[in-house]
Amino acid sequence: MEGTIFDIKEFSIHDGPGMRVTVFMKGCPLRCIWCHNPEGLKPRAQLxxxxxxxxxxxxxxxxxxxxxxxxxxxxxxxxxxxxxxxSGQRVTEKETAEMVIQYNDFFNLSQGGVTISGGEPLLQADFVCALAKRLGGMHKAIQTSGYAEEETYQKVTDHFDLIMQDIKLADPEMHRKYAGVDNELILRNIAYLKRSGKQFVFRVPLIPGITDTDENLIQISKIAGDNPVELLKYNPLAGAKYDMLGMRFSLGEVRNREERFERFFRNAVLVE
Known part of the structure; x- marks a missing residue:
């Protein structure tokens, strides 16, 4: 089984518990205007x-x-x-697993593991499932927008110990405006996740003036309830990647707001 990745990041500490290796899958159906991995949007290799x-x-x-x-x-x-x-390399699940497994001693020391991110991993569902099976009992996390049919979402997440589920915007029209698609599929999969019994955490990117508004965070807090939430500060360094790809970074220069966003939630932490 082959898939397309665009990066493997060793010794990651912000993509799940402990020390981790993060595998970035290429291709994403969303077009978030703040995306900090634009090299992961298209499914094919890019110069x-x-x-x-x-x-x-x-x-x-x-x-x-x-x-x-x-x-x-x-x-x-x-x-x-x-x-x-x-940006973009075809690999087999066996090759990818071998690259990850060499860090097993570090995982054991830090109670870490592997995280599959993107792009959107659900776009390469069969490859991700095959890779998860190859990795056996290693702790496995997946970061996902949740934008996929319910059958695909359930099939893939069944292979993972931790689901890191994005919630960007609660309002469907705002989601379509800023992420390129509406959030009907996402909200449906979130509802499944909440009743599934799986371990998960919601991740909310704090994009100044877009996702960090009081109205949006209040709506998201109602969806999240008592479940854990990670609030992710906006990364302003993505613009250089857009230049290298010949793409326009439409968000431009914005600054993170200095505010205690945790106050909107019952169980939230701010990730710098």
């Missing part, structure tokens, strides 16, 4: 271009000759200035 390093020598054009990027990396090796990189 990242650091134009500030480019001398326009043309050497990168010679070895490939394709107008559409293939992850062969010939152009990357031809560039002496390090201008180019490829």
């Amino acid at each position: 990242l271009y650091r134009k500030n390093l480019c001398t326009h020598c043309g050497n990168c054009l010679l070895p490939c000759g394709h107008s559409e990027c293939r992850p062969w990396k010939r152009c990357i090796h031809a560039c002496a200035n390090g201008c180019l990189a490829v």
Whole structure:
């Protein structure tokens, strides 16, 4: 079974309990205007271009000759200035599991494990299930928007010890405006998650003026109830990635509000 990943992050401490390895799956059906992993949006490999390093020598054009990027990396090796990189790599679940398992001693010491993130892992449901099976009894967490059919959501989450479920915006129209899709599927899967008996945590990105409004947080708090919530501060450093992909970062420069957002919830922590 093959899947497409765009990164593996070792020694992560913000993607679940203990020390973790986070595997980032490529492809996402949402288009959140604040997305801090734009290189994970499209399902296929993409070329990242650091134009500030480019001398326009043309050497990168010679070895490939394709107008559409293939992850062969010939152009990357031809560039002496390090201008180019490829986001997206095809791997098997066996190869990915072997990369993760080498950190097993660290997991045991810190009560950590592996986290599957994205992008959106549910887009590659069969691969994610196969990988989870390969990892056996290791602690497994998944970060997801929850945007998938109920059957897919239930099939995938059954393989994980911890579900890290995003809630971005409670209002369907606002969700469509800022995330590109409405939240009907997401809310349906959240309702299932709450009655499933699984261990989970809700994650709320605090995007200034969009998701961190009093109205939105009050609505989300009603959905969350007594369940644990992690409030995630906005990451302002994503703009550089958009430049490398030739994409426009429409959110622009905004600053995190200094406020105790935990006050809206019964069981919330702020993640810096």
